[in-house]
Amino acid sequence: MVSQDIRAAAALLKQARSVIVFTGAGISTPSGIPDFRSPHSGLWTNADPMEVASIYGFRQNPAAFYNWIYPLAKVTLAAKPNAAHYAVAELEKFGNFGAVITQNIDMLHSRAGSTTVYELHGHLREATCIHCFAVYPAEPIITRYLEDRRVPYCPGCGSVLKPNVILFGEQLPIQQLLGAQDAARKADVMLIVGSSLEVAPASDIPLLTRRHGGKLIIVNLEPTPLDSLAELVIHADAAEILPQIVSSLETRV
Ligand code: CNA
Numbered sequence: 001m002v003s004q005d006i007r008a009a010a011a012l013l014k015q016a017r018s019v020i021v022f023t024g025a026g027i028s029t030p031s032g033i034p035d036f037r038s039p040h041s042g043l044w045t046n047a048d049p050m051e052v053a054s055i056y057g058f059r060q061n062p063a064a065f066y067n068w069i070y071p072l073a074k075v076t077l078a079a080k081p082n083a084a085h086y087a088v089a090e091l092e093k094f095g096n097f098g099a100v101i102t103q104n105i106d107m108l109h110s111r112a113g114s115t116t117v118y119e120l121h122g123h124l125r126e127a128t129c130i131h132c133f134a135v136y137p138a139e140p141i142i143t144r145y146l147e148d149r150r151v152p153y154c155p156g157c158g159s160v161l162k163p164n165v166i167l168f169g170e171q172l173p174i175q176q177l178l179g180a181q182d183a184a185r186k187a188d189v190m191l192i193v194g195s196s197l198e199v200a201p202a203s204d205i206p207l208l209t210r211r212h213g214g215k216l217i218i219v220n221l222e223p224t225p226l227d228s229l230a231e232l233v234i235h236a237d238a239a240e241i242l243p244q245i246v247s248s249l250e251t252r253v
Helices: 001-014 055-060 062-078 083-094 108-110 138-148 174-186 200-213 240-252
Strands: 017-024 097-102 117-119 120-127 134-139 159-164 191-195 215-218 230-235
Touching: 001 083, 001 120, 001 191, 001 230, 001 240, 017 174, 017 200, 017 240, 055 062, 062 097, 062 120, 062 138, 062 159, 083 108, 083 191, 083 240, 097 174, 117 174, 120 138, 120 215, 134 138, 138 159, 159 200, 191 200, 200 215
Parallel strands: 017 097, 017 191, 097 117, 191 215, 215 230
Antiparallel strands: 120 134, 120 159
């Protein structure tokens, strides 16, 4: 059954004029980075998202945010792309590839070799001062935090530094959002991988592809609210399925 689905996915990707990939935290769980909503992942289990992961909460109590993001930051800095990230990067060689749109902050698509990546929820490459908006490379700041657990402050003005990840209550980065929306409108196939599709407005982007006549393929462990709109749904591990889809495409070229 799954092998039939893999062949069907490869056929849809092969026939498309423009393919895009839309990913969420589930593509990175095989790299050891927990997602938010899988049972037992823990990131939401002991925390109120509005308290620890909103811009309002951050301004009131940055230490609570840093304390919450500590396990995620720790594994993210050490994580490496997995077979699913590499398979997504390989899709570029088939000539009809548009872009990767990701909700992830872990930068693993770029590290796997994908060239056009819209990072809708920001990234851990940089951190910005919430007062003077000076921007710093995030890695040394996060590494220091992992060692001393002290909230990082701006060397220029002394205010708190915030990693360039989008918190609840913040706007999505406009250039990333516009680029993603444009790619979604042009795509005739969107491959969605490892997202619960529950976080708006990112979760509205697949609907743009659908509204413009494009087809959705969903690869996710759990059912999603868009399963009924998809041409094909595969409930399985992305790191197993995506390389098989790419191999199937290769044998069809
Ligand atoms: P989510 O809501 O946690 O959903 C993840 C989905 O992935 C779930 O439906 C799982 O069933 C599914 N899943 C888990 N593992 C696999 C796997 N191996 N193969 C296939 N499916 C799998 O995550 P979303 O991305 O949908 O939600 C958006 C949030 C999560 C964004 O704001 C992200 O920034 C945030 N997030 C990102 C990371 C990261 O950068 N790696 C990690 C944790 C959370």
